[in-house]
Amino acid sequence: xxxxxxxNGLIYERDCIEHKTLLRFLRExxxxxxxxxxxxxxxxxxxxxxxxxxxxxxxxxxxVEADGASIRTIEGEAEGPSLSDIxxxxxxxxxVQCGFCTAGMVMSVxxxxxxxxxxxxxxxxxxxxxxxxxxxxxxxxxxxxxxxTGSPEKKGELEHV
Amino acid sequence: xxxEFRYLAxxxxxxxxxxxDGHKEDGKLLAGGTDLIPGIRNGVMKPKxxxxxxxxxGADRLSYGADGLSIGPAVTINDILRCKExxxxxxxxxxxxxxxxxxxxxxxxxxxxxxxxxSPCSDMAPALLCLGAKATIRSATGERVVPFSQFFAGVKxxxxxxxxxxxxxxxxxxxAGARGRYLxxxxxxxxxxxxxxxxxxxxxxxxxxxxxxxAPTPVLVDSVTEKDSADEAVRKVLAAVSPIxxxxxxxxxxxxxxxxxxxxxxxxVE
Numbered sequence: 001x002x003x004x005x006x007x008n009g010l011i012y013e014r015d016c017i018e019h020k021t022l023l024r025f026l027r028e029x030x031x032x033x034x035x036x037x038x039x040x041x042x043x044x045x046x047x048x049x050x051x052x053x054x055x056x057x058x059x060x061x062x063x064v065e066a067d068g069a070s071i072r073t074i075e076g077e078a079e080g081p082s083l084s085d086i087x088x089x090x091x092x093x094x095x096v097q098c099g100f101c102t103a104g105m106v107m108s109v110x111x112x113x114x115x116x117x118x119x120x121x122x123x124x125x126x127x128x129x130x131x132x133x134x135x136x137x138x139x140x141x142x143x144x145x146x147x148x149t150g151s152p153e154k155k156g157e158l159e160h161v
Numbered sequence: 162x163x164x165e166f167r168y169l170a171x172x173x174x175x176x177x178x179x180x181x182d183g184h185k186e187d188g189k190l191l192a193g194g195t196d197l198i199p200g201i202r203n204g205v206m207k208p209k210x211x212x213x214x215x216x217x218x219g220a221d222r223l224s225y226g227a228d229g230l231s232i233g234p235a236v237t238i239n240d241i242l243r244c245k246e247x248x249x250x251x252x253x254x255x256x257x258x259x260x261x262x263x264x265x266x267x268x269x270x271x272x273x274x275x276x277x278x279x280s281p282c283s284d285m286a287p288a289l290l291c292l293g294a295k296a297t298i299r300s301a302t303g304e305r306v307v308p309f310s311q312f313f314a315g316v317k318x319x320x321x322x323x324x325x326x327x328x329x330x331x332x333x334x335x336x337a338g339a340r341g342r343y344l345x346x347x348x349x350x351x352x353x354x355x356x357x358x359x360x361x362x363x364x365x366x367x368x369x370x371x372x373x374x375x376a377p378t379p380v381l382v383d384s385v386t387e388k389d390s391a392d393e394a395v396r397k398v399l400a401a402v403s404p405i406x407x408x409x410x411x412x413x414x415x416x417x418x419x420x421x422x423x424x425x426x427x428x429x430v431e
Contacts, residue, residue: 001168018168018211021198028309042266054239054268056318061196061269064168065191065213108264130263 003067007032014158020092023047025063026073032076034103038132045131048104049073055111057130072110074103084111089148090141097135109145115118118149164201166208170216174299174328177217177307182301184210185323190233191215192274195266214326225250229334233328237277238267238285250337253362257288260345273327276312279319279378286313286379287343287360287371292336300330313378339364341430344422345373348409356410357418359398363428368394370426374409375402375419391424398423 004013007030014029023040026032026049038046040059050072077084083091087111096102105128109133112119112127119127124145125138133141145151162346171177174430181188189208191197192215199300200206202339220235225246232241241247241258248255261267261284275285276296288294289309296312300319307320312338314320321327358373370382382401385394404415 019165019201036228040202042195042263045263045265048265048326055265056269057195057265060194060266062191062194062198062211064170065194065215126263130265 001064001067003064005066005068006070008072013029018062020063021059022049022051022061022066022071023058024056025066026071029063030092032073032075036100036103038100042130043132044101045104045108045128050105050107050111053111053114054087055108055127059110071128072107074106077106077110086113086145088099089144093140093147095136095140095144095145097133101131101133101135105141111133112145113149118151119145121146164204164207166201167210168213169210170213172388173217174219177212177214177326178299178301178324180212181326182324184212189214190277190326190431191278193237193266193270195262195270196274196278196392221406223247227334228331229336230254230332232253232272232330232332234271234273238262238270238272241272242267243309251288251332251359252291252342253291253339253341254285254288255330255341256341256343257360258285260284260343260355260358266352272330276309276330277319277321277327279313279315279317281316281377281379282355282374283379284343284345284355284358284373287358287373289330289332290371290379290381291360291362291369292332292339294330294332294336296327297329297331298325300325302368304328310381316377336364343428344426346410346418346422354409355423357404357415359419359422359426361423361430361431368427369396370398370401370423372398372402372419375404375415385427389427391427394427395423 003016026035036046038044042057042060048055049058051069090096108128108131124142171180187209191211191213193258215235220233222233223236224231238258238261272285275283295306297309339362345358346356355374360371362369367384372380380401382398385397404412406412
């Protein structure tokens, strides 16, 4: 099936087999390898991208379903060598360890901040409840977001788990 | 996915009904895809034709009118949570929606898909049962309306016949303002399937309980009254359920926690 979609502001038109997921289409057909496959079943959130403004698990979306959609991936964050604000906050707060979950985390945070520019710690936790991180223990990730948005909940006040 | 299928995306409800009618045996409807796509990947589901219902005009309609809240088959869980009318008039619907899976899944998963799947652990079923919601079921030959109290037929089974689909879920206007709370027991604080879930609603002196993960289908209990003692209320709820032991919990643990939750709701929800 012929599909046409916008990814990070660029329009792509491609023939796509009907049983391919959006995740595989991004990685294999468009060469955008930043989005990762973890579980492939909607549990881990490593494959999170933003589709028409909403964070979704791209492993559970067919590429053909995304015909006409606007997609944002981690590749759309940095401009050249200049990281985005969210990426810089992650870097500043040591919110990245192995990095496998980071692309998905950043996308979930991006959707959250579009809707809630000053989220509470609980809102951040809820936004990333579908993103598994097996290294940092989440605290630095939540701190990175609160640092970026200047939340009154200060660093060190979060309960380390 | 290695497994191959055809993908069809009808543009009208009538076309969808006709396409589904032509693929009664080998077709499967795709709504949010959060169960179907992993199901295909795992080899549990093997449709030859996947029929996307999201692309027909009106499928994602969510509106409040004189009859109540009308939920189209492509309306997502987060659409409900973002809907002002739903939040103000049907707080328990939102309470249940909020407990369902993760934020990303709520952005894709649909209310209709959650009930059509007919999982015993459906989080939307308790709200739809307690609020007296009804499903409009459409096929190539017509329409029928079925209340959710008669919708579930067994584990992963509903009264839908091949060729039928849920074209609308109506939450009645008279259920607006029902107070209540959904208590869901999970293994972790984040997203998880329920070990048990108990919802109680109270409206105009009428009490209703609905329990998930406690029987082959979600269970509605409408026999509890204001005059009952807490012990009697718990006894009536427990008499209606028949939980099993599985990876998430034992039968005994489930029964115990259903009792704990039923008692808590009965004494705390005003």
